[in-house]
Amino acid sequence: MLPDALENATLEQIEAMEVLLLRRLAGWRMRNFFKDDGPLRRELYGRHMAFFRAGATHRERCFMAGNRVGKTIGGAYETTLHLTGRYPDWWQGRRFDKPIHAWAAGKTTETTRDIVQLELYGQPGQPGTGMIPADDIVKARPRPNGNGALDFIRVKHLTGGESVLGFKSYDQGRKAFEGTAKHWVWLDEEPPPTVYNECLTRTATTQGLIAITFTPLEGATEVVLDFLTKGQQVTT
Ligand SMILES: Nc1ncnc2c1ncn2[C@@H]1O[C@H](COP(=O)(O)OP(=O)(O)O)[C@@H](O)[C@H]1O
Numbered sequence: 001m002l003p004d005a006l007e008n009a010t011l012e013q014i015e016a017m018e019v020l021l022l023r024r025l026a027g028w029r030m031r032n033f034f035k036d037d038g039p040l041r042r043e044l045y046g047r048h049m050a051f052f053r054a055g056a057t058h059r060e061r062c063f064m065a066g067n068r069v070g071k072t073i074g075g076a077y078e079t080t081l082h083l084t085g086r087y088p089d090w091w092q093g094r095r096f097d098k099p100i101h102a103w104a105a106g107k108t109t110e111t112t113r114d115i116v117q118l119e120l121y122g123q124p125g126q127p128g129t130g131m132i133p134a135d136d137i138v139k140a141r142p143r144p145n146g147n148g149a150l151d152f153i154r155v156k157h158l159t160g161g162e163s164v165l166g167f168k169s170y171d172q173g174r175k176a177f178e179g180t181a182k183h184w185v186w187l188d189e190e191p192p193p194t195v196y197n198e199c200l201t202r203t204a205t206t207q208g209l210i211a212i213t214f215t216p217l218e219g220a221t222e223v224v225l226d227f228l229t230k231g232q233q234v235t236t
């Protein structure tokens with residue numbers, strides 16, 4: 001239907017369509033990452049691919065690496081796939097085939113808002129400026145007095161239902177991580193062991209996944225050592 005309509009459209013109409021299409025596509029930021037080709041093609045992100053793939057066989061994962069290598073982008077990308085069900089054809093990681101309950105967390109309320117929430121939802125009041133498509137964000141509930149920080153968002157899932165993503169921060173303490181079962185927990189930056197264990201418990205009954213993306217700024221802490229001594233290293 002589109003080619004015919006375009007064929008008969010005037011230049012002015014095509015230009016108007018261009019504006020509309022670009023605006024709509026801007027809400028689909030996730031399509032810019034891990035593409036088939038181009039300078040940022042996914043074959044150049046071997047470590048990310050290994051990390052994603054490991055989710056098919058491991059409930060607990062950590063992506064431990066230096067600053068600015070794209071850890072947060074990787075975490076936000078996988079979170080978006082699980083929430084929406086929009087797995088690309090090449091995806092070899094875990095797939096949930098129904099809407100999920102998830103958490104994404106960072107160190108403090110502020111860093112969670114400015115990093116984790118920014119990458120997933122976008123700027124406060126501007127859904128779709130993060131990784132989750134604007135068209136899929138059904139509702140965003142702010143935290144009371146949170147200064148733009150969100151409590152949770154509801155996200156359309158491909159099957160027709162809705163996923164729920166709650167935002168948390170480690171500075172709320174372990175008790176804030178008690179609650180109902182979760183399918184997916186993304187921890188951006190290293191969590192205290194108490195928070196980590198609580199999240200692991202939340203994902204136990206669902207056989208869910210937990211992933212930490214972080215730079216070990218605090219040296220060999222308990223969580224780091226656990227992964228280093230008991231974990232299995234995956235390579236590209
Ligand atoms: N897969 C990717 N494709 C394109 N750009 C990326 C990718 N991963 C990261 N970037 C860019 O690199 C920068 C750093 O990424 P980020 O995830 O914040 O790093 P880290 O969390 O490891 O410090 C960001 O500006 C981001 O847009």
Ligand SMILES: [Mg+2]
Nearest residue numbers: 071072073188
């Ligand atoms: Mg980061």
